Amino acid sequence: MISAKELGARIRLARESQRITQEELAKTVNYGTASTISLIESGERGVSLEKLKEISDALGRDVDFFLHPKETEKDLTPTLAAAFRVSKNLDKDSQKNILNFVEFVKHQRLKKK
Secondary structure, three states: OOOHHHHHHHHHHHHHHOOOOHHHHHHHOOOOOHHHHHHHHOOOOOOOHHHHHHHHHHOOOOHHHHHOOOHHHHHHHHHHHHHHHHHOOOOHHHHHHHHHHHHHHHHHHHHHO
C-alpha cells in the first residue's frame, strides 16, 4: 500500500509535469483552493478513491500510476518531483532539452527490454 506522502509526491510529479498549478488542479477537481492540493501533495491530507480518479483524469494519468508505482519509481519520485520544481526556473529551451533527454532515456530503457 502506498503512503499518503508517496501518493502526494506522485500527484505533485504528475501535476508539475503537465505544468498545471495547484490552483488550476483544485478548480478542475472542485476542491476550491490550492491549499487543499498542497495538503494532499505533502501527505497531510488523504484523498478518496473517487477524488483520485478525478485528479488522475485531470492530469492525464491512470489511477495505477498513483496507487501502484513500480519499486524503482518509488525511490525516484521525490528526485523527479524536485527536478520538475527546479526546472520551472529555467527558460523554455532548457525545459524542452530536459524533456527531450527524459524521452531519450525512456527510449533507451525500452530498447533494453
